[in-house]
Every structure is written in C-alpha cells, then in structure tokens.
Amino acid sequence: MTSTSPDPARLVACPTCDTLFHADLLTAGRTATCSCCGTVIFAPRNGAIRTVLALAVAALVLMAVALGFPFLTMTASGLTTQASVIDAVASFAVDDMAPLSLAIGLLIVLLPSLRLCLLIYVTLPLALGRRPWPRAREAFRMNVELRPWSMAEIFMVGVAVAMVKVADMATISFGPAFWAMAAVATLLAAKDAVTCERTLWHMLRPA
Ligand SMILES: [Zn+2]
Structure with a gap:
C-alpha cells in the first residue's frame, strides 16, 4: 500500500481507481490485483x-x-x-x-x-x-x-x-x-x- 515516505519513481497507480502501490510490493512473475477495485495491475507472461x-x-x-x-x-x-x-x-x-x-x-x-x-x-x-x-x-x-x-x-x-x-x-x-x-x-x-x-x-x- 502507500508508504509513509514514498519515492514517486517507485509508486505504481491502479489504472482504474488511481490507488497508489509501492512497486516493491509487486513481485515480478506473480499476478497483482488492486485491493480496492480488483483491476489486474501486473500479470506474468512467461518468456x-x-x-x-x-x-x-x-x-x-x-x-x-x-x-x-x-x-x-x-x-x-x-x-x-x-x-x-x-x-x-x-x-x-x-x-x-x-x-x-x-x-x-x-x-x-x-x-x-x-x-x-x-x-x-x-x-x-x-x-x-x-x-x-x-x-x-x-x-x-x-x-x-x-x-x-x-x-x-x-x-x-x-x-x-x-x-x-x-x-x-x-x-x-x-x-x-x-x-x-x-x-x-x-x-x-x-x-x-x-x-x-x-x-x-x-x-x-x-x-
Ligand atoms: Zn484499483
């Protein structure tokens, strides 16, 4: 979720509801969905x-x-x-x-x-x-x-x-x-x- 001292370069916004997430919470290779509206933010595609x-x-x-x-x-x-x-x-x-x-x-x-x-x-x-x-x-x-x-x-x-x-x-x-x-x-x-x-x-x- 939002951090107390966020570095803007490491924030990712949900494309639907604009909720900010810290990029470090999004793990490459795993699907990440917005906790507020359920929009898929990251979806892994092998290769x-x-x-x-x-x-x-x-x-x-x-x-x-x-x-x-x-x-x-x-x-x-x-x-x-x-x-x-x-x-x-x-x-x-x-x-x-x-x-x-x-x-x-x-x-x-x-x-x-x-x-x-x-x-x-x-x-x-x-x-x-x-x-x-x-x-x-x-x-x-x-x-x-x-x-x-x-x-x-x-x-x-x-x-x-x-x-x-x-x-x-x-x-x-x-x-x-x-x-x-x-x-x-x-x-x-x-x-x-x-x-x-x-x-x-x-x-x-x-x-
Ligand atoms: Zn959202």
Missing part, C-alpha cells in the same frame, strides 16, 4: 522478454533487408522506374528540400532502428537471466521517449494511400523491400503489444 527480444532482432534484420532491396517498380507508357527506400528518402534532397529528406530518413529508418538497438541492448541480458548491462535504464528511457518519433508504420500507410492514387496511371509491382517494410511494421506493432513497460522498469530497477 515475454525473449519474445520482445526475438521480435526486435527480427524487425532490425528486416529493416536492413528493406534498405538493400528494391521497394517497388512502376511501369507507365513503356518506361520502368525502380525505387528503393533510400531513393524515397533521397528524392527530396534537392534544392532547399534537404531538411525534409533528412527528417524522412530519421523518422522512417534511423529512429526505428535506434529504438530496436536500444531495446535489444536492454532485453538481451534479461533474456539470458543476467543483470542488466550498464546504463540499461537510460537506454530504455530513450527507447520510450523516441516512440512518438518512430514512424516506419506511418510510412507504410502513406505508401498504401499513394499506391491507390497511382494505381490507375501506372503498373506497380512490389519488391522485396516492400514486403520487408510491411513485416517490420507488423513486428513493431507485435513488439509493442507484448512489451510490458512496467515489468521492464521493474527488472531494470537499481539493485
């Missing part, structure tokens, strides 16, 4: 850390595949054009549009990849049953804070909308990078669904 790690590694590998292969091929009036993700990023790097090119590269490739690297750094030792690596808390905090800026999924939604618009004017065929990026977007969503931030913070707490 969730390994699942998160596997999804992050798979997404990172597929991101590399997406950068190395053609994204789509367009044919119109006998002319064929092939474009990769890097071409899409570089296509704005003309005149004074260079900042837009840089922003697209950051938002759809660099930041999602950085978040995956940080998550792998945080979860790899935990999945192996070891102590967290140095500065793992800072790495996880950065991973969480970068989430709103990581837009690989939004890029795929934009591509889907553009395909509908262009479909009447040109014949479009998707390359390996398209399917790799689609898989990255799916894996990122699956990773977010499986990741329990509260459990990770709990595992990363200072000894």
Whole structure:
C-alpha cells in the first residue's frame, strides 16, 4: 500500500481507481490485483522478454533487408522506374528540400532502428537471466521517449494511400523491400503489444 515516505519513481497507480502501490510490493512473475477495485495491475507472461527480444532482432534484420532491396517498380507508357527506400528518402534532397529528406530518413529508418538497438541492448541480458548491462535504464528511457518519433508504420500507410492514387496511371509491382517494410511494421506493432513497460522498469530497477 502507500508508504509513509514514498519515492514517486517507485509508486505504481491502479489504472482504474488511481490507488497508489509501492512497486516493491509487486513481485515480478506473480499476478497483482488492486485491493480496492480488483483491476489486474501486473500479470506474468512467461518468456515475454525473449519474445520482445526475438521480435526486435527480427524487425532490425528486416529493416536492413528493406534498405538493400528494391521497394517497388512502376511501369507507365513503356518506361520502368525502380525505387528503393533510400531513393524515397533521397528524392527530396534537392534544392532547399534537404531538411525534409533528412527528417524522412530519421523518422522512417534511423529512429526505428535506434529504438530496436536500444531495446535489444536492454532485453538481451534479461533474456539470458543476467543483470542488466550498464546504463540499461537510460537506454530504455530513450527507447520510450523516441516512440512518438518512430514512424516506419506511418510510412507504410502513406505508401498504401499513394499506391491507390497511382494505381490507375501506372503498373506497380512490389519488391522485396516492400514486403520487408510491411513485416517490420507488423513486428513493431507485435513488439509493442507484448512489451510490458512496467515489468521492464521493474527488472531494470537499481539493485
Ligand atoms: Zn484499483
């Protein structure tokens, strides 16, 4: 329950009734329910850390595949054009549009990849049953804070909308990078669904 001198960083609020509990009372691996309203605050999922790690590694590998292969091929009036993700990023790097090119590269490739690297750094030792690596808390905090800026999924939604618009004017065929990026977007969503931030913070707490 509430402590007499609570450290705000170690308090957990019930999502339904806002009752505060001390994080030390919540044991990782055991289901914890709110004593006031019965809401489940913690529910153990065996092997969730390994699942998160596997999804992050798979997404990172597929991101590399997406950068190395053609994204789509367009044919119109006998002319064929092939474009990769890097071409899409570089296509704005003309005149004074260079900042837009840089922003697209950051938002759809660099930041999602950085978040995956940080998550792998945080979860790899935990999945192996070891102590967290140095500065793992800072790495996880950065991973969480970068989430709103990581837009690989939004890029795929934009591509889907553009395909509908262009479909009447040109014949479009998707390359390996398209399917790799689609898989990255799916894996990122699956990773977010499986990741329990509260459990990770709990595992990363200072000894
Ligand atoms: Zn409650």
